Amino acid sequence: MQVKLLVEGGSMKPGPALSQKLGPxxxxxxxxxxxxxxxxxSFEGLKVPVELDVNPSTKKFEVKVxxxxxxxxxxxxxxxxxxxxxxxxxxxxxxxxEQVISVTKMKYQNLLxxxxxxxxxxxxxxxxxxxxxxxxxxxAEVEKEIDSGKYDKEIxxxxxxxxxxxxxxxxxxxxxxxxxxxxxxKQEQAAAEAxxxxxxxxxxxxxxTTLKEGEKKEEKVEAKTEAKK
Numbered sequence: 001m002q003v004k005l006l007v008e009g010g011s012m013k014p015g016p017a018l019s020q021k022l023g024p025x026x027x028x029x030x031x032x033x034x035x036x037x038x039x040x041x042s043f044e045g046l047k048v049p050v051e052l053d054v055n056p057s058t059k060k061f062e063v064k065v066x067x068x069x070x071x072x073x074x075x076x077x078x079x080x081x082x083x084x085x086x087x088x089x090x091x092x093x094x095x096x097x098e099q100v101i102s103v104t105k106m107k108y109q110n111l112l113x114x115x116x117x118x119x120x121x122x123x124x125x126x127x128x129x130x131x132x133x134x135x136x137x138x139x140a141e142v143e144k145e146i147d148s149g150k151y152d153k154e155i156x157x158x159x160x161x162x163x164x165x166x167x168x169x170x171x172x173x174x175x176x177x178x179x180x181x182x183x184x185x186k187q188e189q190a191a192a193e194a195x196x197x198x199x200x201x202x203x204x205x206x207x208x209t210t211l212k213e214g215e216k217k218e219e220k221v222e223a224k225t226e227a228k229k
Contacts, residue, residue, distance in 0.1 A: 001025075001053075001054045001055075001056060002051060002052065002053055002054070003018070003021055003022070003051070003052040003054060004049070004050070004051050004052075005018070005036075005049075005050045005051075005052065006047050006048070006049055006050070007036060007040060007047070007048055007050050008045075008046075008047065008048075009040040009041065009042070009043030009044045009045060009046045009047070009048045009068075010037050010040050010041035010042075010043065010044040011037065011044070012033050012036050012037055012040070013033070014029060014030075014033060018032070018033075022054065025054065025056045025059070026056075026059055027054060027056075027059055027061060028059075032052065032061060032063075035061075035063050036050055036063055036065075039063050039065045040065055042106070043065075043067065043068060043106075045076060046068045046072050046073070046076060047068060047072070048065060048066070048067070048068055049065075049066040049068075050063060050064065050065055050066070051063075051064040051066070052064075066110055067106055067107050067109075067110050070103065070107055070111075070122075070123055070126045071083065071126055071129075071130060073103045073106055073107060074095070074103055074123070074126060074127065074130060074132065075130075077095070077099050077102060077103050078093040078095055078099065078132065080092050080093050083129065083130030083131050083132070084130065084131025084132075085131075086131070087128070087129070087130075087131035089181065089184070089185070090131060090181050090185065091131050091132065091133050091174075091177065091178075091181065092130065092131050092132060093130075093132045093133065093174070094132070094133040094134075094136060094170050094171070094173065094174035094177075095127060095132055095133065095134050095135075096134075096135060096162040096166065096167065096170060097120075097134065097135055097142075097151050097154050097155075097159075098154060098159050098160050098161055098162040099160075099162060100120060100123050100124055100127070100134060101120060101154060101155060101158055101159060101160055102160040103123050104116065104119050104120045104122075104123045105158060105160065107119070107123070116155065116158070117146065117152075117155050120146060120151075120155055121143055121146045121147070124139050124142050124143050124146065125139070125143060127139035127142075128140055128143075133174065133177075135170070136170060136173050136174075
């Protein structure tokens with residue numbers, strides 16, 4: 001019997017859904033939860049897909065852990081809550097190739113990639129959709145650099161530690177970029193508000209003019225009526 005769950009990495013707690021499924025079979029619920037938490041502790045703070053393979057006759061079970069989506073792993077690695085909704089205008093983080101490799105290692109067994117290098121490139125592709133820079137550059141540009149072999153040394157050694165001086169330089173670059181992005185966004189918002197106010201003012205003027213014209217027509221009609229009398 002298979003039971004599919006979505007659990008909080010490393011901190012699953014007893015619940016009615018699981019007890020209703022395993023209780024009637026005499027499976028020790030506490031042992032199951034303990035095993036799941038052991039297997040998912042590396043994904044602390046993330047929702048993790050888990051599959052239980054239970055044998056009702058022997059009371060034995062196996063836990064299969066499927067890593068979270070690449071996007072969730074990247075957000076945890078880079079300490080961001082969400083990706084950018086306007087990727088061409090706003091970048092939300094700046095990842096080192098080592099951080100990309102770290103995420104790739106966590107997800108590799110679940111990726112349909114012909115090699116570890118291809119898997120790294122796949123993770124960089126997710127950076128594109130989230131609005132994440134890689135090595136101070138657009139993720140799309142880094143995909144091409146991976147193909148050219150620029151990061152072969154880091155990929156082949158599966159390096160996951162970003163050198164401190166490199167991390168400091170990347171943080172400084174992104175801090176400056178973020179300030180520029182926010183300034184541009186504020187300017188665009190201010191321009192949009194001004195355009196909205198101008199449109200409202202124009203609409204008000206048009207309405208006032210229409211009302212005045214209507215009043216003049218009514219006055220002329222009234223004047224003609226009085227003349228006839």
